[in-house]
Amino acid sequence: MTLHRPDSSTAALGACLAAPLAAILAMASLARFQADPVAAAETGYLAFVAGVALLAAAAAARRPAVEGVVGPLLVVTATWTLPEGPTRGAVVAALAAATLVVAAWRWLPAGSGRPAAAEPATGAADREPVEPALPGVTVAALALGIQVLLRGGELVALGAAGPGGGVAWLPAIRAAVLLVGFPAVGAAAVLALARLHGRRRALLAAAAVLVAGPGFRPATLAALLALAATSSLLSRDPRAAWGPGGGLDRRHLLQSGRRLVPPGLALTILAAPFAWDPRAAAVSLAAGLAGGVALAVSRKRSTGGWAWAGPAVAGAACAGALLLAGRPAGEVVGLAALVPLAVPALALAERERVPVALAALLLAFAAARGVLVEGALAAPAGLAALAVPRRGPLAAVQGTWSGALLAAACLAAAYPWLRPWPLPDALRLVGIVPGWPGALLVVAGVAALAGLAVLVSRAGWADRASPAFRRWAGGPETAGARLAAGALAALVLLHLPAAGAALFGARPLVLDRERPIWSATIPAGDGGAPVRAIVVDSALANSAELPAGTPIATLRLQSPGRTDRIWTLRVGTDTGEWAADRPDLQALQPPAPEPWTSWVAVDGGAYFGHRYRARRRFPEPFPAEGIELSLRPDLPPAVGLSVYHLELRP
């Protein structure tokens, strides 16, 4: 894999960053002077999140960076011209994410438009080829951009004032650590991992870990650091060591063969997470051991029994997890499927990497059972990526899948969706339901695409094809990446949700004590419109003290000569308080389902207001001619229901 090195001169970096900085200025200026405080808060939030993503994309881009100019321009245009609310947030977040994806894509060989360089030279003492190091600035920039998209939702309160109106230092420090510290450490771990395991595996591991996290968080950092530190401890790096001047000196290193990470530091890195969460640290350590053993074995040209130390450790971890209190079995099985979903190529690992794949699967069960912090599956997911071949069609297909999954996760985790666990939504984009059946489907698909890529690029077959086709197909890797991209595009288009009939436009319907009932006729042909499902996006006001399960509203589908279909919307399952995250209500913990979309609200400080989605599916189509939504009369008088979207699906 040949990566393109961006120009790192200060002047070039300055030119790259000028447009994103000016874009932040333009958005911040609008936010500063907007009269509506809610609109201003949202604009400010978008300026921060999108601005950081744009800066990251510009820093990662090669020069001249089209995306470094066009991305900021489009983001500012959308921010300035679209009305505030989830639509603007979705457009701006999509543009920022797309800019970052384009920057990453152009950096990678697949998007550069240039043919990949010849295979790198093989080190004298090792079977693994010697590759140039990843550019640190690019990796750090991409890490920063991905982090702000995946975890930007946690930064909304950044502007909150502290006691007495001063700076709230604690949130500010937390935000700095979250936004800068975590990605910086993560980028360093990825760089080290690339030196040890090769660039493709390191990037695949990073993608898998970030999806499993999501984002850089203690569990994901522990996983990446453990993989790098253990591998460094267990094998000498032929390319890197600390030179006489304290910097990296490749010539010196080629001779010395020192370890990449000093052993003392490596041990500290491995031990530190135990102070935070021993279970997560243990799983990370086990994953690191499995990865390190695999690397050591491959460098020693040995395929002896040591190769199975990894699975043995993982098995022990698995057994240990069974003894600990943890998640129930059903949940464990479902959660463990994340690893093959994120890294389906592990099921097709080369012979010498089978122990790594097996260890990753065992650790997936151990982590799903015993690690209760967020990002529990990060370590096995990262380890699984080390089982992927370094090159070939399978690696290319896996790379495309990992990139697409990470991009989709970024979108799902970004404003206004703010999914705390974006992987299921990302998978649903291509019609895959999280779980083992879905994982098996993905594995089969990846295998089929890799096989097809081999077929397409086989010399004899390609010779008979047209020159245009041969150009398109390229080598097995190119064919694999393109086939995977095409398959993903087709799946996205095939699995678009069926559009129904939205019953009202942009203005929400508000039901309260004064106007408790809304009704409408459903335009349709004879016999009414067949309705199979109803979707309602709504939120409650002044409902924080209502217990979960309280009936809120009754939705009635009417058809002459038939019994009405009635659906009672309830607090906590179908809808919830819009201001559930407002500081004064957080203590009450109003019951609410997972928010569908969110928006930036202001009341003292900024927080997210939410709207919730409820779906009701009927066993058979109902020929509806009328619909009525009525607020329950027994609710407290202040309670109101806002309905933003009411859709009848055929």
Add this chain to the structure above:
Amino acid sequence: MSGWDDPLRTTLLAVPPAVVAFGAIAWAARRRGSRPIPAALLRFELAALVALVAAALARGTLGLAGAAPAVAAGLLGLAVVHAGAQLHALRPLLGERPATDRGARPSWLFFAVPAVLYLALLPWSAERRAPDGDEPYYLLLAHSLAYDFDTDLANNYAAADWRFSMERPVGPQPGDPRGPAGQVYSRHNPLLPLFLAPAYRLAGKIGALAAMALLAALLVWLTLRLALRYFPDHPGEGLLASGLLGLAPPLLLYAHQVWVEVPAAVLTVVALTAIVERPRSRGGAPAGGLGAGAAAWLPLASALALLPLLKIRFVLISAALLGVAFLRWSGGNAGARRALVAMTCLLAATLGGLMVVNQALFANPLKIHSWSELTLPAVSLSSTIEGFLGLFWDAAFGLFAFSPIWLLAVPALALGAVRRSAAAGHLAAVALPYLLLAAPRAEWYGGWSPPFRYGVVLLPLLAVVLVPLFAERHRAGARLVLGVLGAATVALTLVWLAVPGASYDLADGRTRLLDALSAEIAADAARLFPSYVRPRPASWLWPPLSAAFAVLAWWLPRHRRKAGGQPPGAALAAGAALFLAAAAAVPALASLLPTRVAEPEDPWVIHRGGHVHPETWIITRSNFRGGWVIRPGESVEIPLVPGGDRARVTVEARFGRNNPDPLTLELLAGDEPLASWQPVSAGDWQRIELGPFALPRGRPLVLRATGPPRAGRQNGLLLDRVEVEWL
């Protein structure tokens, strides 16, 4: 949002044919030796197309129905990007000196690319913006010609035939002539409807709009041909200039609209091309009189004759073109001079015939115009200057505000003047008489049309004079200017594409975009931009400053980039950053610069009752002093940006008396009374000076009308302008 109600439905349906058509063009181009479009760009376009189609189809279900304009802008913007890339890839087809052989013409592919683009844009633009201004009448005339084979619209109005192209009723315009048997004719000339009639008969309104789109694509091709005739050594720059014409507003938006300006531009370019490449007989020798190679003269003669038949004002273009031809061929043989004399006679006959017909139908040889409009002493110098500057710099109707990249015309004209370029000279000769007529008109801005309507006919010539300028586009300063203007144009074009109606402004000194921004920040952002309907200091600052920036930045620094210096993209990026930084300054300046003038009808002023005057859709709005009427109990609240603690306030108002009750205008700072005034005479504009008094910071200036309560018609005060002088 589903199925047939989806505003993106037809746009999505247009995607597959557009993709196939662009693919066919690429295939044909490659067979002719064009460059391939970069594979990375194609992959990006494909990925973006899939993402946008998915977003378009899923947005309703995701609860993001309001994202339709953004998705449309993405799809249409993608089409523009691809068309630009395809045109760039066609560059080798022009060779190095393509016009050495005077018979050589650019490939038809240079026509096909903009044609496919315009047809792809058509569904969204046509559905989101109904025909306006003259368009409904041209379409109705096309209907009448296509189905009745006459220009009598009486039966068409009676049968409501406008419903085939409009959703609102269309009736005869005041002053439309009527025949002895009850015929109703339109004041609009039938030449354009005659051209549209076959397409209209085949496919109705969409057919007519598609015909206009093809005409616009032809204009791009013809402009390329003309640029290659003027500057045979710069085929790449010629392609760049014609690409700018075709892919940037205004043509991008006029392409599918039914105005006479695009056909007039086509005829102008045809005529000028014939003049530049002097017609030759079949033997290759310069064509002599009409007897020698008359066919060679045909394009010029027919263009000159048809221009006034499109609209009588274009006779000035014809006459100017004829003058250019005389000047260019004055040293030629007697045969050429005879041919020109014959064409002069033809033009005179055409004009005479037109005036006779007008006299017969309208009892006025100039139809709805008067001879006084043609007499220069009757117009004031100030209105001429305002109209001229307005055509280019007005924030609502000017070319540079609509599509800032055209500001390049300023350095290009300067370069043309320094080099005594024939193209610049011809542009000046053709444009000046026409602009001298158009600029002083009360409706220089066009009205009910996208901006620069009267200037569209000159647009191809403006594009052609850009060619020598583009030859110097690699300078750092040039790239900076291109970055600034290009970024501004991209941002605005996306808005025009997403909301086609956003470019239609009322002649009230404001624009839709600036109104939206002003309302957003509760401050007057429009005052920072020029208006020649409502002149203000910015109106006189912007032209010299922007022209100086474009000229000086283009040629400074004087030295070309040294090897190893800043990368070429750096200056472009810096330019884009400069534009974004300038945009950032707008809300800040609008909110921080002290309020000196407030127009009470503006959207950033808070209205508590009252109504705008004159009514929104009034014709020739600029003839009226726009204002806001308040009646007893109603008020306007002006958020002030303070420039001091004390101020003197001057209000320009007109009292409208509808009953004998007194009416008092109260001036308040928030709820604290400052002064009051009682009008005595009704019907006259009065300038009321109040104060000085202390104006506490943070409080709005309130103008409230008070009077005894009464049923029936109320007295009212029309407030036009409030001036605040800070002391």
